[in-house]
Amino acid sequence: MIYLLQANHSMSLIPKVVTFFFIGIAILGVITYLRINAEYRRNMKQPIVTNRAKLLAKRVEVKGHKNPDKDPKLNPTASIYHVLRFRRQDGSLHEYDVQEEEYNRYHEGEVGELSTQGTWFKDFKPDVVVSRGQEIANNQ
Secondary structure, three states: OHHHHHHHHHHOHHHHHHHHHHHHHHHHHHHHHHHHHHHHHHHHHOOEEEEEEEEEEEEEEEEOOOOOOOOHHHOOOOEEEEEEEEEEOOOOEEEEEEOHHHHHHOOOOOEEEEEEEOOEEEEEEEOOOOOOOHHHHHHO
């Protein structure tokens, strides 16, 4: 009889654990949403700032990809991030996740005007460098 009471008591523990697990997941989801929303609102309130900067590095990060032999674009669980790393004129380093089209538009070593809004990348306008052929330069 005592054994049956203990078995029934442990059986009622499983629904409680499952309930607490799902409540914990829901709380984490709400906290994540609130954090992302707060950062979005903070960035929206910031002015767009333009500084001189140099593009130091470009890289592609694949997160959530378990099999390195397969193409990450074919893996629905993988996330691909295109990252640009800049050094501003004041010496500070900043990295920004950008769209693939923007990533492909720029080249390492370019210097120009970097526009940001809070933690968001807005635009980078590299200086235009006009180069001439050696024979044209020698004739002038």
